[in-house]
Amino acid sequence: MAFVWPLMLLGLLLLPLLAGGGVLLARRRARAALEVADAELWPHLRRAPTGWVAQLPWLLYLAAIALLLVGAARPVASLPLLVNRATVMVVVDTSKSMIAVDQSPSRLEAARAIVRTFLDRVPRGARVGLVSFSAYASVLVLPTARHVEVRKALEALEPQEATSLGAAILAAVRALPGRERAGEELLGRDPVPPELQELPPATVLLISDGVSTSGLDPLEAARVARAHQVRIYTVGVGSPRGSIQEVDGQLSFIPFDPSGLEQIAALTGGRYVYPPTPDALEAVPAELGYAPRWEHQRLEISAFFAAGGFVLVLVGGLLSLRWYRRLP
Structure with missing residues (x-):
């Protein structure tokens, strides 16, 4: 796979920073919630999952950003297409x-x-x-x-x-x-x-x-x-x-x-x-x-990455609303 605008892929280097920021933000929100809630009532009020599952919306957002950055680089792939000879x-x-x-x-x-x-x-x-x-x-x-x-x-x-x-x-x-x-x-x-x-x-x-x-x-x-x-x-x-x-x-x-x-x-x-x-x-x-025949042709596939990124943002948003009543 090749890219028309490969410099856009440099944006992927920011993903570790975004991931670290997400972890810090999640911990900060958890501490703030503990400070304002009654310790005995907290286990009964909290319905969101714990552990790594609790970070799933944020992970989906990161994956969506990665897909959108790859799509912005305009990837080109050789795909088999049925053509009339x-x-x-x-x-x-x-x-x-x-x-x-x-x-x-x-x-x-x-x-x-x-x-x-x-x-x-x-x-x-x-x-x-x-x-x-x-x-x-x-x-x-x-x-x-x-x-x-x-x-x-x-x-x-x-x-x-x-x-x-x-x-x-x-x-x-x-x-x-x-x-x-x-x-x-x-x-x-x-x-x-x-x-x-x-x-x-x-x-x-x-x-x-x-x-x-x-x-x-x-x-x-x-x-x-x-x-x-x-x-x-x-x-x-x-x-x-x-x-x-x-x-x-x-x-x-x-x-x-x-x-x-x-x-x-x-x-x-x-x-x-x-x-x-x-x-x-x-x-x-x-x-x-x-005369149908399979032939490999070079096509731009940015739309597939953009569609995948949109789906991940949508799923991440729905999970965040259901578990935390907020976006993101």
């Missing part, structure tokens, strides 16, 4: 085609709304990460149970240039636990076979208009995902008719291509979702899987 990487297309307005207010804003809806419904404790991609993929948030980090990164997304679906899929898979060296062969390196028995459940949620213009073959990356037991759910954003949009001062046709998204989902055992309505997205969080 299931993980999902959210992958958002930020290529320039996502500025198209065939899905209101734009494809990128629609993708942002989809991720917000997903985060609202994903189980607490599930680990979520975020990847954005255009000509290349960037892992913005590694898998974490702090979904607020994903929300912050999501709001900062801006449209970029070309689109590489394959790079995005591979980056997402390699960010998942136990899959850090997945797809080495696609990067020109010696392949590393996956250790399937060690892999926790993992899912990729890919949100895109489906158009891939550069980089790795998306289907090759999807095969890597399948080999590492990663399901990919794809969500299409855009209109089947595409969109005509002014890009760099010229009118351009921006297509929407769901066929690649459908193949990726089918190849990995996931599902293609279109249109991305809340009802259609409802089942995705429920299919993430659950």
Whole structure:
């Protein structure tokens, strides 16, 4: 056990002084009572216990002070907690085609709304990460149970240039636990076979208009995902008719291509979702899987010491009132 404010523990050195003061105070009160009471009536009037039991309230107060001082030092301990090892990487297309307005207010804003809806419904404790991609993929948030980090990164997304679906899929898979060296062969390196028995459940949620213009073959990356037991759910954003949009001062046709998204989902055992309505997205969080595991995590346990100190003060006070009709 460690302490955030260990200097607070120096207060424990005062406990012997407090204990000595309590003994002196008890003796003084006993002598004062004998002086004012009739010696023959004293045994009949005195109902409080004698010996060390008579000091029990005071001992409880001392123990309470010790617990409160330890709590004030902010102890931190490594405790076993049951955590969900299931993980999902959210992958958002930020290529320039996502500025198209065939899905209101734009494809990128629609993708942002989809991720917000997903985060609202994903189980607490599930680990979520975020990847954005255009000509290349960037892992913005590694898998974490702090979904607020994903929300912050999501709001900062801006449209970029070309689109590489394959790079995005591979980056997402390699960010998942136990899959850090997945797809080495696609990067020109010696392949590393996956250790399937060690892999926790993992899912990729890919949100895109489906158009891939550069980089790795998306289907090759999807095969890597399948080999590492990663399901990919794809969500299409855009209109089947595409969109005509002014890009760099010229009118351009921006297509929407769901066929690649459908193949990726089918190849990995996931599902293609279109249109991305809340009802259609409802089942995705429920299919993430659950992999409970005991893990040691460092947690501050000040509250336990504070609660123990409060209980001891309460018990000591009740005994003092019952035996001596006073506090403390």
